[in-house]
Amino acid sequence: xxxxxxxxxxxxxxxxxxxxxxxxxxxxxxxxxxxxxxxxxxxxxxxxxxxxxxxxxxxxxxxxxxxxxxxxxxxxxxxxxxxxxxxxxxxxxxxxxxxxxxxxxxxxxxxxxxxxxxxxxxxxxxxxxxxxxxxxxxxxxxxxxxxxxxxxxxxxxxxxxxxxxxxxxxxxxxxxxxxxxxxxxxxxxxxxxxxxxxxxxxxxxxxxxxxxxxxxxxxxxxxxxxxxxxxxxxxxxxxxxxxxxxxxxxxxxxxxxxxxxxxxxxxxxxxxxxxxxxxxxxxxxxxx
Amino acid sequence: xxxxxxxxxxxxxxxxxxxxxxxxxxxxxxxxxxxxxxxxxxxxxxxxxxxxxxxxxxxxxxxxxxxxxxxxxxxxxxxxxxxxxxxxxxxxxxxxxxxxxxxxxxxxxxxxxxxxxxxxxxxxxxxxxxxxxxxxxxxxxxxxxxxxxxxxxxxxxxxxxxxxxxxxxxxxxxxxxxxxxxxxxxxxxxxxxxxxxxxxxxxxxxxxxxxxxxxxxxxxxxxxxxxxxxxxxxxxxxxxxxxxxxxxxxxxxxxxxxxxxxxxxxxxxxxxxxxxxxxxxxxxxxxxxxxxxxxxxxxxxxxxxxxxxxxxxxxxx
Numbered sequence: 001x002x003x004x005x006x007x008x009x010x011x012x013x014x015x016x017x018x019x020x021x022x023x024x025x026x027x028x029x030x031x032x033x034x035x036x037x038x039x040x041x042x043x044x045x046x047x048x049x050x051x052x053x054x055x056x057x058x059x060x061x062x063x064x065x066x067x068x069x070x071x072x073x074x075x076x077x078x079x080x081x082x083x084x085x086x087x088x089x090x091x092x093x094x095x096x097x098x099x100x101x102x103x104x105x106x107x108x109x110x111x112x113x114x115x116x117x118x119x120x121x122x123x124x125x126x127x128x129x130x131x132x133x134x135x136x137x138x139x140x141x142x143x144x145x146x147x148x149x150x151x152x153x154x155x156x157x158x159x160x161x162x163x164x165x166x167x168x169x170x171x172x173x174x175x176x177x178x179x180x181x182x183x184x185x186x187x188x189x190x191x192x193x194x195x196x197x198x199x200x201x202x203x204x205x206x207x208x209x210x211x212x213x214x215x216x217x218x219x220x221x222x223x224x225x226x227x228x229x230x231x232x233x234x235x236x237x238x239x240x241x242x243x244x245x246x247x248x249x250x251x252x253x254x255x256x257x258x259x260x261x262x263x264x265x266x267x268x269x270x271x272x273x274x275x276x277x278x279x280x281x282x283x284x285x286x287x288x
Numbered sequence: 289x290x291x292x293x294x295x296x297x298x299x300x301x302x303x304x305x306x307x308x309x310x311x312x313x314x315x316x317x318x319x320x321x322x323x324x325x326x327x328x329x330x331x332x333x334x335x336x337x338x339x340x341x342x343x344x345x346x347x348x349x350x351x352x353x354x355x356x357x358x359x360x361x362x363x364x365x366x367x368x369x370x371x372x373x374x375x376x377x378x379x380x381x382x383x384x385x386x387x388x389x390x391x392x393x394x395x396x397x398x399x400x401x402x403x404x405x406x407x408x409x410x411x412x413x414x415x416x417x418x419x420x421x422x423x424x425x426x427x428x429x430x431x432x433x434x435x436x437x438x439x440x441x442x443x444x445x446x447x448x449x450x451x452x453x454x455x456x457x458x459x460x461x462x463x464x465x466x467x468x469x470x471x472x473x474x475x476x477x478x479x480x481x482x483x484x485x486x487x488x489x490x491x492x493x494x495x496x497x498x499x500x501x502x503x504x505x506x507x508x509x510x511x512x513x514x515x516x517x518x519x520x521x522x523x524x525x526x527x528x529x530x531x532x533x534x535x536x537x538x539x540x541x542x543x544x545x546x547x548x549x550x551x552x553x554x555x556x557x558x559x560x561x562x563x564x565x566x567x568x569x570x571x572x573x574x575x576x577x578x579x580x581x582x583x584x585x586x587x588x589x590x591x592x593x594x595x596x597x598x599x600x601x602x603x604x605x
Contacts, residue, residue, distance in 0.1 A: 065489035210347035211516060215560035237490065240519070240562035263566045281494040285561055288522035288546040
């Protein structure tokens with residue numbers, strides 16, 4: 001034991017603590033995005049010169065009221081706005097060194113669901129009512145990877161289990177209408193996460209849910225984010241949900257970003273009058 | 289108004305005000321379906337007093353909407369009774385029931401689906417007048433109706449000049465104001481507000497809640513406020529009734545139910561409400577960025593400097 005060469009031991013500095021999100025490079029970056037909806041007799045400037053970014057392991061909340069452009073911004077990332085009438089008038093959406101707005105449909109198809117996935121407010125409109133739940137989860141894997149039917153089924157079962165669905169084997173065979181709203185939302189999250197995306201965009205994921213179910217789904221999203229080191233973009237109208245989940249926040253109003261910053265800074269010292277108005281208007285439990 | 293009223297027998301003649309609560313629900317039960325019925329409301333007893341706001345809270349499927357339909361006399365209970373102003377709804381003749389119904393009106397969640405898109409605002413607001421009052425019918429009544437509709441629109445903060453416009457020309461908040469104007473047309477004493485602001489943006493919600501509080505003060509209205517949003521309830525309610533699986537699990541003063549809940553279900557609901565404070569939320573501790581999470585109050589200045597090793601794992605209970 002005279003050998004004094006350093007060996008791996010507990011006193012050696014560990015390198016596996018992940019770097020803080022704030023120190024990382026942006027994973028997804030929206031730069032100067034403008035989105036128009038060109039209607040028959042008018043043009044709606046739904047998104048105007050919006051810039052934002054999100055890093056791995058970080059949750060960015062985009063908050064605003066109806067008509068703020070928050071959903072149009074989110075849908076632009078995967079070019080899911082209905083087009084026509086939607087036109088991406090200017091700006092870039094950079095991911096992995098590529099501008100998603102310039103990709104061909106085929107190239108973008110390889111990003112959707114694999115690198116960047118989305119979860120929506122209403123699972124009933126996103127899940128196919130005529131297809132069994134398990135098949136819909138497995139389909140993502142069959143589409144994006146070379147998995148065999150059996151492998152995909154196994155991975156889908158694991159995904160249902162991971163999102164906290166009891167008795168995944170039973171649920172795998174069921175149709176969406178046989179599930180409660182909370183379970184359906186979990187299925188949609190499983191579908192979104194099964195291919196291990198690096199970015200998850202969640203558009204009002206808990207708005208249609210009861211408050212106790214909302215709590216469970218938000219907890220689930222946070223847990224899975226940490227586990228997989230995902231970047232999450234959370235679109236919401238609810239500042240309390242922002243306060244509980246976000247690292248940074250972007251406040252939008254009438255198509256524009258009015259304020260952006262660390263969630264603590266924005267809540268402590270809201271710089272924009274609109275942010276202050278939203279904060280003041282949000283009801284608080286302590287009012288009783 | 290009679291403070292010395294000791295008479296507990298309900299008025300058999302239509303006296304204007306009886307001494308007890310405005311609304312008394314006693315052992316209400318409602319079953320749906322045949323051989324193995326689904327019990328939507330199960331043995332609910334509850335009083336609502338004149339001038340107060342009683343909030344009825346619970347999650348979807350708890351029976352709160354069925355309960356409001358029972359108390360409005362829109363559904364017949366399987367068992368139990370509803371008394372309004374001392375009169376048992378089940379004992380009333382059809383015309384008496386109409387007389388009672390005009391004193392209780394309802395405002396629903398979705399102002400988009402609760403009005404006919406092809407009717408003008410003036411006809412929408414005047415509809416209860418025309419339905420309940422023969423004198424408000426016919427061409428000659430039109431001018432008087434318009435005058436009344438104008439007053440009602442102004443009472444809810446709208447311009448009396450919008451009468452000839454259609455619902456689609458208005459925002460959600462404005463439409464909800466039209467719904468409220470319509471509900472007030474017959475000088476009701478009780479308003480059932482079923483998630484009245486749930487479909488509205490938060491800044492609009494605040495103005496509609498202010499309007500409702502103002503109307504209650506001015507008109508002495510009694511509110512049954514149905515909501516799933518406990519933060520809204522905290523703002524508006526005098527008393528809170530918590531419903532779960534068809535039953536009332538807890539009823540009491542708003543402050544005591546929301547601050548010191550006694551029933552586990554109420555506690556579970558309250559725990560689930562997201563907190564509007566990024567430092568206090570349950571996940572604040574788990575946040576990946578190892579921010580200043582000093583247990584003591586750090587000075588507001590520059591404390592964010594040193595990167596601590598790992599976020600604390602305690603859930604902050």
